[in-house]
Amino acid sequence: MIRLVADANLSRRFVAACLRLDEGFPIVHLADWISGKHRISKDPVLLEALREQGLILVSFDRRTLAMHAGERTRSGGGHAGVILFRRSVSPMDYGKQSRLVVELWKEAGDWDWSDRIEYLPRA
Amino acid sequence: MLLHIYIVYRVNDTADMPTSVQSCRIEEGDAALLSRQAKRRQIEVSTLSSLYLKEKALEEEFPGIGFRDAAGGREAYLPGQRVAVWEVVDVYREAKTISRTADHFGWPEYLVKCALAYAKQLPAEIAAQRHWEAGE
Numbered sequence: 001m002i003r004l005v006a007d008a009n010l011s012r013r014f015v016a017a018c019l020r021l022d023e024g025f026p027i028v029h030l031a032d033w034i035s036g037k038h039r040i041s042k043d044p045v046l047l048e049a050l051r052e053q054g055l056i057l058v059s060f061d062r063r064t065l066a067m068h069a070g071e072r073t074r075s076g077g078g079h080a081g082v083i084l085f086r087r088s089v090s091p092m093d094y095g096k097q098s099r100l101v102v103e104l105w106k107e108a109g110d111w112d113w114s115d116r117i118e119y120l121p122r123a
Numbered sequence: 124m125l126l127h128i129y130i131v132y133r134v135n136d137t138a139d140m141p142t143s144v145q146s147c148r149i150e151e152g153d154a155a156l157l158s159r160q161a162k163r164r165q166i167e168v169s170t171l172s173s174l175y176l177k178e179k180a181l182e183e184e185f186p187g188i189g190f191r192d193a194a195g196g197r198e199a200y201l202p203g204q205r206v207a208v209w210e211v212v213d214v215y216r217e218a219k220t221i222s223r224t225a226d227h228f229g230w231p232e233y234l235v236k237c238a239l240a241y242a243k244q245l246p247a248e249i250a251a252q253r254h255w256e257a258g259e
Binding site: 007008009011012013030031039040041042043046060061062063064066067090091092 | 191192193194195198202203204205206207210213214217218227228229252255
């Protein structure tokens with residue numbers, strides 16, 4: 001069952017790398033999730049759609065997503081969880097990205113991700 | 124019916140960037156809409172008018188570019204792709220070629236060219252957007 005959605009600023013190669021590490025890893029790229037329906041959605045719309053499905057968004061977008069997710073938490077709308085890569089992670093280092101997410105998920109798959117924002121690498 | 128309203132604004136009011144004062148006439152309904160939006164954002168109507176005018180002019184100049192709210196201010200992005208221009212620039216710096224950058228995102232090359240053209244024209248703006256990141 002899918003639990004994570006990789007944002008448009010992440011490459012499909014990142015998703016492929018996660019699946020190479022763990023072939024059953026529950027991730028899909030945004031462009032492939034429900035036929036790419038939310039590929040162009042703005043953050044508030046996407047966060048709402050993901051909340052309805054209980055899906056966590058994985059992204060590089062530190063400038064807008066944290067802000068919109070925080071606004072949704074404050075307004076009571078909430079979100080289903082966001083994982084953000086820190087600047088120290090190269091956008092093209094698919095190996096490191098996948099290792100960080102797969103490792104996190106081993107520990108955090110059972111967490112309550114409601115309104116949670118996690119940064120990788122973890123501090 | 125036209126409302127005789129003169130909107131005065133300043134653009135890029137910094138020591139480095141000369142500004143000019145402009146006036147324009149807009150319809151009453153549009154003025155009310157602008158006023159509501161300015162109130163919602165808690166800024167002056169003139170400030171919002173200036174922002175809209177600047178961004179619309181840039182959108183006309185650089186087809187494919189739009190603007191959105193971000194922590195630290197507005198940012199240029201590719202509305203059809205959810206990706207900021209500074210993010211495209213970041214990948215291009217590593218990828219070195221337009222082709223590899225397009226491959227990373229799974230886009231046609233013209234979208235990368237569009238973002239890079241904007242970044243080339245406004246390097247300081249893109250650098251500032253890249254610099255300002257939330258939550259770090």
